[in-house]
Amino acid sequence: MTEAASCRPPDSVLKTCGLSMVFGGLVALDRVDLTVERHSITALIGPNGAGKTTLFNCLTGIYPPTRGSITFESGDGRKISLKGLAPDRVTLLGLARTFQNIRLFSNLTVLENVLIGCHGRMRAGLLGALFRDKKTRAEEKAFIDFSYDLLVRYGLKASVNELAKNLAYGAQRRLEIVRALATGPKLLLLDEPAAGLNINETNELRELIETIRTSENLSILLIEHDMNLVMNVSHVIYVMDYGKLIAVGPPNEIRRNPAVIKAYLGEE
Amino acid sequence: MDFFLSLFMSGLTKGSIYALIALGYTMVYGIIALINFAHGEIYMIGAFTALIFSMLLGGPAVGMSGWTLLLTVAALSALYAAMYGWTMEKIAYQPLRGASRLAPLISAIGMSIFLQNYVQLVQTPNFLVFPDLIPQIDLPAAVAKAINRTHLVILIVTAVAMVALTVFIKFTRMGMAMRAVAQDPIMARLSGVKLDRVISVTFVIGSVLAALGGLLIGCSMRQIDFYIGFLAGMKAFTAAVLGGIGSIPGAVIGALILGFAESFAAGYISSSYKDMVAFIILIIILTLKPGGIFGTSQTQKV
């Protein structure tokens, strides 16, 4: 896919134009143009080291990109360039993420993990905390209710007061996603959510992703190696190899695309 | 001009004294990420043992003297310091291996208080006279003026210790095991490294260096008391971190920088503010380079 002449941002949630990331000599990302349509599930696949997680880190502000732009349609429809924003600013604009290796707050309870997710949307400050006026108490209760309902809706009701580190692996993956949801995102970035899950846990995950897209009306950008999950859940698939985009298209087209097969399976 | 030179020499001496102790801190920290507060006390115990043996052997009964006395006393005090280090590790730190990182810190502090009072009660709280065991070496006049023989010996010993340690870490099997444990204790253990043995060896080496430090500094200061471990320990510890905790050359460079900073501050500003300048330099360096000079700045992999 050649680089589009000019990088007009059609009405998509996220648009990167000519996004490049260079670490010293290594070109981790080479002029990547990525578009995530509203309410779509877009997948990003490619062999290990193709630069998928680096792309995620550029999007979420952990690494400032060397070249190119990132435009994001925030909650109220404004188009904002994410370039140079700190990770916490990016999250507050409505772009939440999960991590490749689970980064839960292991010594806090499940409910508290989700409550921390709501941090961006709460207003209580220092004085509110100290004097616990009615407004702060109301906000606390509202967000505890909100988090509790979120946990019930996504099947974590039983372990509300459990310590995050004591949950089963699948449940921890699920909690990380729910926690990301709590930040009220418009676009959810999932970094290999299915890694290490068994068959029925992956199916549960597929249902979860589909229900999230509809009930929380948000779009999803997914990095994943589990091909059958990717093939039957995503609308558009981007394939990356050595930092470059080598194919874009719907699942069935990508399945047959020679460049993709070569990248994955090597020469026939 | 010679004012600058004399400041330079005094900085060099002070730096090498801190280096000897700092090496102990860095090694222990590098392996099990523990700030061993009781290390200063090992240095003090080394000095006390050296004094006792020098009296025992140097006295009329045995009548050793000169280099033989110095070396035997050094060997014996190093042996005892190593035993103290080993025992301390077994009692205060080994049971806490799994616990959170702060638990061994507090037990190290407890151990330091214990050892300080142990020596004070068993021996004496007063200052004790420490004979200069280093025999007369006739130095060329120029050298003699700039630096007295004790400090010269200290410089040489520090240099030798640093080189020996770097060689040991780089080229011996145990050295490699230490580096493995420093990187990732669990993985090292899985690949057959006997964790407890490596840690004990680290403590022993650290203690031997501290004992040498105790002996040499005792000779240069001509006096010791149970409290010398605390101040020197804190300065050496700051030096170890300045150079990048965990790296051998870092400890020595950090110590030298601290030594020079103190000397020049005392010379050019005023010795009342000497310590303060040293600490301010430390803060500046650490804010600019969060991992210390040679340290691996711990960027967290996402």
Add this chain to the structure above:
Amino acid sequence: MATFWICFLAFPLVVFKINANTRSLDTRWDRLYILAGSVFVLTFIWRFLLKRRSFDRLTKVVNEPHGSAPKPTWLTRLAKSRQRGRLLAVVLLSMCVLPFLSNPYMVNIVTSALIYVTLGLGLNVVVGVSGLLNLGYVAFYAIGAYTYALLGYYFGLSFWVCLPLGAIFSTLLGLLLGLPIIRLSGDYLAIVTLSFGEITRLVLTNLDFTRGPRGISNIKPPSFFGLNLNGTPKQFLIETVGFHPDMDLNRVFIYFIILAVVVLTIICVYRLENSRLGRAWLALREDEIACQAMGINRTRAKLTAFALGSTWAGLAGVVFASQITFINPASFSFMESIMILSIVVLGGMDSIPGVIIGAAVLILLPEQLRFFSDYRMLIFGALMVVMMVFRPGGLIKSVREVYIHQASDSKPEPRPVVTALSTMEQGAEDD
């Protein structure tokens, strides 16, 4: 076997006592035998305790693999018990009555213990809740004390004016210290805070304005609306309550002030921790990257943690100055920071009852050990090691807040039991 090892180890130092005036060694074999005997017994106890400990840890894992926090000890259960409110009321009441029944020494010691409780709770905000290892905490304590001393000495300000001022100054200093440490983590942070503490002490020592090592003397105790406390009120109390005659009423008044400060600190620290800001700190401690991904501004969280941690040290400093009426830089040494840190870690990280118990143990113990006079600190050091070895998680393991959810009207009434964190068994940073 261990006994021989210990005897061989202690052999040179114990047997040969350096006789300073005759420049010789007098041998004391008798002490070696005492040592051998006592060590022999001690090693058995040590072996027995260690075996019990590892055995105990095994049973814990066996019988509740999926249990929530490890089975809490009776101390934690006590703190977690339902009638927590009543328990607190009883403790508070007994503390109020204490000065009327006991002698001046007890009041003085409990006042110092309460000062260290405030310091411990303050440091707990920085170390226990936000995971920022602060080794220079004594600087804020000193600022509080010197604020009252200097303002009293130069401008004659009263205790009541200086109390808030002390807190404000140390909060500002906390912010100031926060700036360089934003990019630092772990032990490098500890070193910068350590040097900060030392610099503060050296500034106090060298500045003429702070009268250097001469210190500042006759700091006025707090006045009770200008009443001369030791006059008529004291006689009145002696008749009615059988007050201890030597008791200086000013000290009792200071006792009540620090008691009020402690209660205030507990309420504020508890509320802070259970607020949005508190959760940001907890997130900061658990995982900085994830915390930022939750939209929490890392820098602001660290600065507020440092600032709010140091406020309480300022308060404690002002009360300390009024208690001992003479301060010089020597009483704000690095050892004090270490003592406060030990209180937090030994008591139980991020657990308010734990810190209180920790302060009580670490302050009252040396005083109780006065009975042993010379061996006081020796036993104290040994006890610290023993306590850490057997309670690495601190005396009271911190247990997370439990939200009981009323199924019916889906109104989860957050009935906090006790803020808690089960210790990070597998070491702090594992990413």
Add this chain to the structure above:
Amino acid sequence: MGKLFSKFVLLLSLVLMAGPAAAQDTLKVGFGGAILGQLAAYGNSNLYGLEYAIGQINAKGGVLGQQVELVKEDDGCKPDSASSAATKLLSQGLKLVFGHTCSGATRSALSVYGNSVLMVASSATEVSLTEDGAHPYFFRTTPRDDFQVPTQVAYIRDKGFKKVAILHDKGDYGLALAELAKKDLEADPQGIEIVLFEGVTSGEVSYDDTVSLLAAKGAEVLVWGGYYSDASKLALQMRGKGLKTVIIGPDGLYNPSFIEMAQEASEGVLATGQMDLSKSEIAQAAIADHKTRHSEEIGPYFFYAAGAAQAVFAAVEKVGNTTDFEAIKKHLTEDTVETVMGPVRFDAKGDIIGVPFSLYEIQGGKFVELPNK
């Protein structure tokens, strides 16, 4: 395990709570000072002096027919622990307290004792302790700082030194001396220039840098404010660098260990110190008695402490009780008591009268008393 350990902690604290129940038939006297910690050497030398005096008195039937019992409380020379040590002594109903080794600790203890305890210090030399008259029942058998400094300054003026350096160990004892010397020299310069006035960190590993500074400033004489341990390091390194500057120190320097440590470097060093008290035969007897019990030196304040105890016991014997401080004070200020440190009488403010400082010079490894002008 948790259960066993917690029971153990509970048991331990119960046992400790009991504490000692002291018998009532002895006359209890308190000692507050540094038994542990960095300045323990000075605290202990006070203590040994007291023990010697009490041993003597008890041998002769004690005071008012009761055997004297000494209650020791350690304060490590720190103001905050001094306040708790003092409160502990107060709450045991003690009326007579000797000590608090350091000036800072003494001040903090005085604020606890107020007027309900009569206190005699034997090592706290800070001027303001008695000067401000705030404590009527506070006496001391050690002369104040402002007694020994004039002797030092007189010597400097007499020898015609022009460049004077003043160093102190940043401790309350050392700094007070240094400042008095500075004030005295600046008041009447007579061409004397203070080339250096600084504090060094006590217990430093080496003082080379300060010594180089001294050399650069060309100081002819160094006035040292502080104790003998740092002074010996300074002397060693100064002589090591071939610096001929004369060193003058306070009574903190007048200590035999200084000669042992500095050895050849101690030659020619001057120190103001107490009158040579060890000459009289009662003093020799005291030293001999001390040696039987302790292997250490008697320390600088041994005689002062012993003298303090003997003076107070004599006064109490005359007054007949230990509570009437006014009467005790009258005796202490009016009649002279023959003690192991010579005649002891106090002035109205509580300072000892007639114990001048004399100047010593180390010649051939011994302190030699110079005939003071």
